[in-house]
Amino acid sequence: MDLNDLKKEIFKIAYPYVKTRPNVILSIGVICRNLDAAFIFNGSNVTYDKKPYVYEIGSISKVLTTSMFGEMIQEGIV
DSSP: OOHHHHHHHHHHHHHHHHTTOTTOEEEEEEEETTEEEEEEEETTEEEEEOSOOOOOOTTHHHHHHHHHHHHHHHTTOO
């Protein structure tokens, strides 16, 4: 899958969500094998950006951390 195909697939998934929310900006980052991409949705507009972004994820990080930690315990890594 090349970058253009990836952009089309992500657009099909994200566009229905953002099209009815004019004040929403949605950012989707993808890392797969040797391909990484960031897509920014602003209303009906989508852009591809190579700039690195840093996001503050707030309280959700606690949930993600404990979920990953639990998985690592089950796999015997920790």
